[in-house]
Amino acid sequence: MVDGESSAPKPSLYPVYTVTNIQNKVNLFTLHARGYKVLHHIDDTPAPAKNDPLYDAWYEIDAHVLQWIYGTLSDELLPRVLEPDSTAQEAWNRVKNIFLNNKGARAASLESEFNNLKLGKFSSFDAYCQRLRKLSGQLKDVGAVVTD
The missing domain is CATH 1.20.5 (Single alpha-helices involved in coiled-coils or other helix-helix interfaces)
Structure with a gap:
């Protein structure tokens, strides 16, 4: 070990940060959410409480998942799903409801x-x-x- 180096393993990059183009994955969105370890952002898993130490990281990742959802929608569908201060789960539920209801x-x-x-x-x-x-x-x- 070199002076000043730590023997502790470096944290790996969370898989959600490695996706640059989710557009090709629209039809398999749930599968990809599972594969990128963010399925809990679109299923019925509750978000951590805002005072939970994990909340800030969860909130940042949720913003990425929300961008995936919004980024995969057509221009005509986006205004029906886009809402300020939405979570990925809320947006995903709106998308599902649009398709299930129609x-x-x-x-x-x-x-x-x-x-x-x-x-x-x-x-x-x-x-x-x-x-x-x-x-x-x-x-x-x-x-x-x-x-x-």
Whole structure:
């Protein structure tokens, strides 16, 4: 050991600080929250009390998770979820409620678009198939699976 060096292990960087682009992870948000050890910020785990010594660190990490949530929303959806002084859990619950409350209407709209899709509106057969796949995935997300 060199003079002045401590033998105590250096604290590792908390995983939440290593994410720079959550946009690609929108559909797997809960899984990533678990993987980055911040699931407790969007599930029903209560936040520490403001006088708890852990609160400041929790609050900072919660701000990162909240940024992920806001950063993954479309421009039209963001104003419906954005609220001052919100926690990540509150924002996540608003997002879930929007999708759960609109599930039936969203499924009907997607099914209509899927059933009325015309090849002639696309520049190529590949583009047409890509759109069908995307709609199929969106239908699956709202519980209306497209069968063969």
